[in-house]
Amino acid sequence: MLIFTCPYCGIEADETELTPGGEAHLKRFGPGSSDEEFEGYLFNRENPKGVHFERWRHVYGCGKWFHAARCTLTLEVFGTYSAQTFEPPEEIKERIRAKRPGWKWRNFS
């Protein structure tokens, strides 16, 4: 079972208390962007076997959106962090580096 600690209320919430929100750290390309950029924003998603970053909402709890870093293969959770950020905090990246040397996800490694 997938269990995330909500960074806003500190509760260890299991998957049934959460709503998945898809991939994290997407940059929006709207009016004025090229067709390729817009297509990429709409459709291109990572589908990794291993380290992944996602958005989740603590829907049955405090109702806040947050980010989570986890492994899709083992369901290991590397950490959860605030939604008000463009990239994972350094400590979480460091933790992943220790556990999955050489990992890469979009621009992060």
Add this chain to the structure above:
Amino acid sequence: MSDTSKKEFKRSFSGYVEICENMPTGMITVRGDLNSRKLKSAFSKVVGATLPKERKVTLAENSIAWMSPDELLIICGYDNVSDLMKKLQKELDDQHHMLVNVSDARAVFEVSGAAMVEIIAKLAPVNVKTLEIGEIRRTHFSQVAAAFWLTSEQRMKLICFSSVADYMFDLLKTSAVVNSKVGEF
């Protein structure tokens, strides 16, 4: 509305724990910046209680429950709601906030008995061993959203939407049927 002044509770059930649905309680949802001094002073002045810490419920005449980093729930007498809201509104006049009377949108249950925590463990994805008295936990009981807190080691209060009160009562009843005890706690 029917005359509810004489009854003490709506309905109850006796299994291996006691379950009862309380009469309507006054509830006000407050949204705003919980760290603002203005909100704090308004609460101590009007509600007569300090703001609860994260995930806590202050148990006073008017209890206040921490619902999320920007939301509180005032639990008071059913007839005091409009008075409290008027006073709070006046105090918070020039500050961004939201007050909503949700008294009739909620149902309140009480579960008591030595095996009370087992009922929680049966129905909610909660690690009951980490629960503290006076700590509110928002979660779901089977299929419906609910929030509960322990008022003592053998008693808990639970609130849910009144639209699912029948479901909640049946759910608690079924899980408390005599001879269905697991005996894990």
